[in-house]
Amino acid sequence: MSKLSTLGEFGLIEEIKTRFTGAPLPAGWHGIGDDCAVIPKDANASWLYSTDFLLAGVHFLSDDMPPRACGHKALAVNLSDIAAMGGTARAALLSIALPHDMTTEWAEAFMQGFHELALKENITLLGGDTTKSRHDVAISVTVIGEAENTNIKYRSGARVGDIIAVTRALGASAAGLQSIIKKEKNKDGIDAHYWPQPEMQIGKFLGTQKAVHAMMDISDGLAQDLRHILNASDCGAVLNIPDNLIHPAATLDQALSGGEDYALLFTADAATFDQLEKAAQDELGRTLVPIGKITANKGECEIMYQSQKVTLPKEGFDHFRGMR
Ligand code: ADP
Numbered sequence: 503m504s505k506l507s508t509l510g511e512f513g514l515i516e517e518i519k520t521r522f523t524g525a526p527l528p529a530g531w532h533g534i535g536d537d538c539a540v541i542p543k544d545a546n547a548s549w550l551y552s553t554d555f556l557l558a559g560v561h562f563l564s565d566d567m568p569p570r571a572c573g574h575k576a577l578a579v580n581l582s583d584i585a586a587m588g589g590t591a592r593a594a595l596l597s598i599a600l601p602h603d604m605t606t607e608w609a610e611a612f613m614q615g616f617h618e619l620a621l622k623e624n625i626t627l628l629g630g631d632t633t634k635s636r637h638d639v640a641i642s643v644t645v646i647g648e649a650e651n652t653n654i655k656y657r658s659g660a661r662v663g664d665i666i667a668v669t670r671a672l673g674a675s676a677a678g679l680q681s682i683i684k685k686e687k688n689k690d691g692i693d694a695h696y697w698p699q700p701e702m703q704i705g706k707f708l709g710t711q712k713a714v715h716a717m718m719d720i721s722d723g724l725a726q727d728l729r730h731i732l733n734a735s736d737c738g739a740v741l742n743i744p745d746n747l748i749h750p751a752a753t754l755d756q757a758l759s760g761g762e763d764y765a766l767l768f769t770a771d772a773a774t775f776d777q778l779e780k781a782a783q784d785e786l787g788r789t790l791v792p793i794g795k796i797t798a799n800k801g802e803c804e805i806m807y808q809s810q811k812v813t814l815p816k817e818g819f820d821h822f823r824g825m826r
Pocket residue numbers: 515518533534535536537538539553554583721722
C-alpha cells in the first residue's frame with residue numbers, strides 16, 4: 503500500500519482529473535485546473551464556481567482562532583478564487599459540521615463573521631447543510647460568481663515576455679501563524695492570518711484589463727502557486743524579488759513560500775505595464791508589485807533576491823506532505 507504523501511495533493515488532483523477526461527466538457531465549460539470552474543451563462547458571460555474547506559486542526563487552531571474570524575475566513579478564502587478569475591461574487595452555499603459540545607456562542611459568532619463579509623461583498627446565502635461532527639469543526643463553502651467572458655483570466659494565459667506581478671506584499675499570514683503558535687505579539691501578521699482580505703475590487707479591475715493575460719490567487723505560497731501558472735501556460739519564470747514584496751511583518755522565506763496570503767498573482771503585457779500600474783493607482787489607489795518575467799524556459803523558475811540566487815527550503819503547502 504502506498505501512502506497519499508507519495509502522491510501528494512496535486513498528484514491526487516491530477517489522478518481525479520485524468521479519470522474524468524473521457525467525458526469532454528461542453529463548449530465554454532472549464533473544469534479542474536483553475537481557481538474556479540466556468541459554466542456559460544449567456545452568449546457573453548459565465549458563472550464561476552469554487553469550493554474550499556476550512557477544517558479545525560488543519561486550516562485553523564480552534565483553541566486560538568476567534569469564531570467570528572473563522573466565519574470571515576471560511577467565506578474570504580472562497581471569494582478570493584472568484585477575484586482570481588476577474589469575477590464578481592454573487593452567492594454562497596455553507597455546510598457546517600460541529601461537535602455536539604460546541605457552544606451556541608461559537609456558532610453565533612461564526613455566523614456573525616460570515617454574515618458581515620457577505621453583507622460587505624453583497625453575497626446571498628443560497629443554502630447549505632448542517633450536521634454534527636464526531637471530531638472537530640468542518641466548514642465547506644461554495645461560492646458562485648459571474649464575469650463577462652472577455653474578462654475571465656485563466657492560469658493558462660501567460661505569454662513569454664510578460665511581467666509577473668502581485669497585488670500586495672506577501673508573507674504576513676505565515677508570520678502571523680508562527681506568532682500564534684509561539685504565543686508572540688504580531689498584530690499585523692495575526693490579523694492577516696485570521697482576517698484575510700480577498701482582492702475583490704482589484705481582481706475585477708484586472709479582469710477588465712486586456713494587458714492582463716493570466717491570474718490566480720496565492721493560497722499555497724507564491725513559489726508553489728506560480729508553478730501552476732507556469733505549468734498551465736507551458737513557460738518558465740525569472741523572479742527578481744523587490745523588498746516591497748516582503749511584508750514588514752514577514753521574512754523572505756515567508757513571502758515566497760508562506761501561504762494563505764490571498765493576494766493576486768498575475769502576468770501582464772510588458773510593453774503596457776506602466777499604463778496598467780498607473781490605472782491601478784489612479785482608479786483604485788493600489789500599487790502593483792512587479793516581481794519578474796515569464797520566460798520560454800518551460801517549468802524553470804529562477805528566483806533572485808539582492809542579486810543572489812534563492813534556493814527554497816520548501817515550496818509552499820501540500821496537504822498530504824505538510825510543509826516540504
Ligand atoms: P485553489 O487553491 O485555487 O482552491 P486547488 O489547488 O485547491 O485550488 O485546486 C486546484 C484545482 O483542482 C481546482 O480547479 C479545483 O477545483 C480542483 N480540485 C481540487 N480538489 C478536487 C477534487 N477533490 N475533485 C475535483 N477537483 C478538485
